[in-house]
Amino acid sequence: xxxxxxxxxxxxxxxxxxxxxxxxxxxxxxxxxxxxxxxxxxxxxxxxxxxxxxxxxxxxxxxxxxxxxxxxxxxxxxxxxxxxxxxxxxxxxxxxxxxxxxx
Numbered sequence: 001x002x003x004x005x006x007x008x009x010x011x012x013x014x015x016x017x018x019x020x021x022x023x024x025x026x027x028x029x030x031x032x033x034x035x036x037x038x039x040x041x042x043x044x045x046x047x048x049x050x051x052x053x054x055x056x057x058x059x060x061x062x063x064x065x066x067x068x069x070x071x072x073x074x075x076x077x078x079x080x081x082x083x084x085x086x087x088x089x090x091x092x093x094x095x096x097x098x099x100x101x102x103x
Contacts, residue, residue, distance in 0.1 A: 001066050002076040002102070009076060009102060018072040018099040023064030025057040026092045050091075057093040058082065065095045074099035 002009055061082070069077045080097035 001069065001074075003062065003066060003080055003097070004076075004078055005080045007079050009078065012076070012102040014076075014078070014100045014102055016101040018069070018074045018101065020096060021065055021068040021072065021074075021077060021099045022094060022096045023061040023066070023068060024092065024094045025060035025064070026087070026090050027053055027057045027060075028090045053091055054084070054093070057091055058095075061093045061095040065097060069097075069099035072099045074101055076100050076102045 002012075008014065062080075065077060065080070069075075077097040077099055080095060083094045083096075085092045085094075
């Protein structure tokens, strides 16, 4: 399945629009990772633990997006937008886009 942030896909014609699809993931970072992230913030550098959690949440959200598009009979998703939020020490990633059928 092609998933893109653009409103169209070069070389393909959109034959049918199947509606908006959304995938979401909410993950909690454990206490030890939070502690190490705070230390990293103090001494400088990147927080590998948070980067790993962020990547995991993004992958889950995009996978759910693809699954929901497939359930609607789509073979691509265009106009994908990724949003990131922190809710009560939990990381939420949502991905939304338009499920379409391309040639």
